[in-house]
Amino acid sequence: MNIKKILIWIPAIIMAMLIFGFSKQDGEESTGLSYKAADIILTVCDKAGIVDYNDNNRDSMIESVQFPIRKAAHMTEYAVLSVLIMLALIVDGIKGIRLPVISSIIAIVFAATDEFHQKFVPGRYGCLRDVFIDAAGSIIGLMIAYIIYKYICKHKENKHIQSKES
Numbered sequence: 001m002n003i004k005k006i007l008i009w010i011p012a013i014i015m016a017m018l019i020f021g022f023s024k025q026d027g028e029e030s031t032g033l034s035y036k037a038a039d040i041i042l043t044v045c046d047k048a049g050i051v052d053y054n055d056n057n058r059d060s061m062i063e064s065v066q067f068p069i070r071k072a073a074h075m076t077e078y079a080v081l082s083v084l085i086m087l088a089l090i091v092d093g094i095k096g097i098r099l100p101v102i103s104s105i106i107a108i109v110f111a112a113t114d115e116f117h118q119k120f121v122p123g124r125y126g127c128l129r130d131v132f133i134d135a136a137g138s139i140i141g142l143m144i145a146y147i148i149y150k151y152i153c154k155h156k157e158n159k160h161i162q163s164k165e166s
């Protein structure tokens with residue numbers, strides 16, 4: 001096997017390990033990380049004048065945004081994982097409709113095994129809803145990658161046409 005075909009999988013494997021690392025955090029550690037992320041986001045939004053975030057409403061505001069922030073993080077993780085898998089599959093010679101389908105399947109199977117793993121972590125639970133959220137992240141990531149790819153191809157084609165006309 002070509003060394004390039006092996007090395008191209010390293011970013012996807014690292015991303016999968018990162019996701020698995022977040023999942024092995026116990027409930028308290030995971031909640032603490034989410035709390036810090038929510039606090040940072042709300043502080044930035046307060047400074048930008050988007051929300052009024054202060055000591056009086058800190059806990060209630062963090063509580064109200066913590067769930068969507070956690071789920072957005074899940075979606076982002078799986079969007080990145082799917083795109084990295086897709087890039088590796090491209091190097092492996094996968095083309096056409098099989099490319100996003102296989103990329104999504106791999107990411108979704110990983111999401112399901114990750115949720116199963118969470119059932120054994122103290123203070124955590126695995127649920128099917130999170131697999132669907134991860135799957136949505138995977139699909140959205142692949143759609144964004146496809147749009148960027150098409151834009152790049154069109155831009156290159158336009159440059160090629162312009163250089164022929166000159």
